[in-house]
Amino acid sequence: MAINFDNALGMHPLALTMREKRSELLAANLANADTPDYKARDLDFKSVLKQQSGNEHVSMERTQVGHLSPGREWLGADLKYRNPGQASLDGNTVEEHIEQAKYAENAIQYQASLRFINGRFQGLMAAIRGE
Amino acid sequence: MSSMKIFDIAGSGMNAQNLRLNLVASNISNANSVSSSIDQVYKSRQPVFAAELKNVLDEKNSAGGVNVLGVVESQAPPVMEYAPNHPMADENGYIYKPNVNTVEEMANMMSASRSYQNNIEVLNTAKQLMMQTLRMGQ
Numbered sequence: 001m002a003i004n005f006d007n008a009l010g011m012h013p014l015a016l017t018m019r020e021k022r023s024e025l026l027a028a029n030l031a032n033a034d035t036p037d038y039k040a041r042d043l044d045f046k047s048v049l050k051q052q053s054g055n056e057h058v059s060m061e062r063t064q065v066g067h068l069s070p071g072r073e074w075l076g077a078d079l080k081y082r083n084p085g086q087a088s089l090d091g092n093t094v095e096e097h098i099e100q101a102k103y104a105e106n107a108i109q110y111q112a113s114l115r116f117i118n119g120r121f122q123g124l125m126a127a128i129r130g131e
Numbered sequence: 132m133s134s135m136k137i138f139d140i141a142g143s144g145m146n147a148q149n150l151r152l153n154l155v156a157s158n159i160s161n162a163n164s165v166s167s168s169i170d171q172v173y174k175s176r177q178p179v180f181a182a183e184l185k186n187v188l189d190e191k192n193s194a195g196g197v198n199v200l201g202v203v204e205s206q207a208p209p210v211m212e213y214a215p216n217h218p219m220a221d222e223n224g225y226i227y228k229p230n231v232n233t234v235e236e237m238a239n240m241m242s243a244s245r246s247y248q249n250n251i252e253v254l255n256t257a258k259q260l261m262m263q264t265l266r267m268g269q
Contacts, residue, residue, distance in 0.1 A: 016264075021194075023260070027137045027253045028182075028194040031144030033246050034151075035180040035197055096249060107256050114263055121268040 008124055011049075012116045018048055019110040025079070026103040029094050037091040040082040040099065136194070137257045143183065143196030144250040150199055151178050151243040155236050162231040167219040173229040175205035175236075205230055 022043045032038040084093040154176045166172035179202070183195035207230040215224030 023257065024137050024140065024194040027140045027144075027257070028196060030246075030249050030253055031140050031147075031196050032180075032182050033144075033249065034148075034242065035182050038182045041194075096246075100249065100252070103253060103256065107260060110260050111263065114260075114267065117267060 009117055009120050012113050012120070015049075015113045016110065016117065018043065018045060019106055019113060022106050023103065023110065026099055026106060029082075029099045030096065030103065033092070033094045033096050033099070035092060038094060039092075040084070040094045041079045042082055042102065044080055138254060140194065140196040141250045141254040141257070143198070145247055145254075147178065147180055147197040147199050148243045148247040148250065150202075152240065152247070154178055154202065155240045155243065158229075158231045158236050159233060159240075161229055162233050162236075164229055165217070165219050166227045167221045169209060169211075169227050172209045172227040173231070174209070175207070175229065175231045176202050177205060178202055 022045070025041055025043055029040045029042075082093060082095075082098075084095055085098075086095070087093075158175050161173040164173045179200040181198045181200050183198050209230045210228040212226050212228060213224055214220055214226050217226050219226050
């Protein structure tokens with residue numbers, strides 16, 4: 001019986017990648033908190049997971065190099081624009097408190113995924129040692 | 132390693148806010164620099180921010196930091212003051228004061244320092260997560 005890392009770790013590596021990408025997006029939102037006309041964006045974790053686990057993703061074929069992809073696809077998921085609670089005069093839709101809360105939430109979820117992976121590794125180690 | 136991009140993003144934000152703080156300091160310190168000519172009087176300076184768009188066509192890298200496009204001088208008219216006894220007064224007895232609004236600049240300074248702190252927090256959290264990731268499986 002061979003140890004297969006893909007089977008052993010399950011979906012957690014994918015979740016970790018998505019969390020990391022999301023933290024990048026939220027960091028970009030916070031960095032652009034004072035940029036006029038910047039629109040805050042976020043990743044819909046649920047739809048990403050759906051696309052990655054099933055085959056619901058439909059993409060348009062690009063037959064030439066100059067063709068643009070429909071929308072900004074990101075690891076198969078569309079990025080969504082955030083609806084601000086209060087509009088600002090300069091067209092910026094970043095609300096720092098919301099972005100901060102989302103970033104903190106994302107950091108915790110990243111740590112959770114990390115802990116799951118660590119748990120799996122510990123399980124493997126225990127199996128290897130046979131103690 | 133792609134995850135190091137978050138440090139670039141937060142770094143660009145800190146860079147932009149740092150420039151903004153520098154301009155605020157310049158504006159406030161020159162708020163009372165009197166001149167005898169309307170052309171030579173100090174004008175309030177403001178940064179222009181724009182989102183980094185260089186990767187926008189590359190769908191895998193659509194998160195970008197801040198770009199500072201440049202610094203613009205405020206077009207508001209300078210303050211004219213009739214002070215014939217002032218050593219800098221022109222032949223008509225006027226001195227010219229900069230168009231710096233110190234109240235606005237103070238509010239600007241607070242906003243810039245808060246945004247800087249936000250970016251620092253993002254950086255610290257990302258660093259902690261990276262350190263934990265490095266210890267994965269131990």
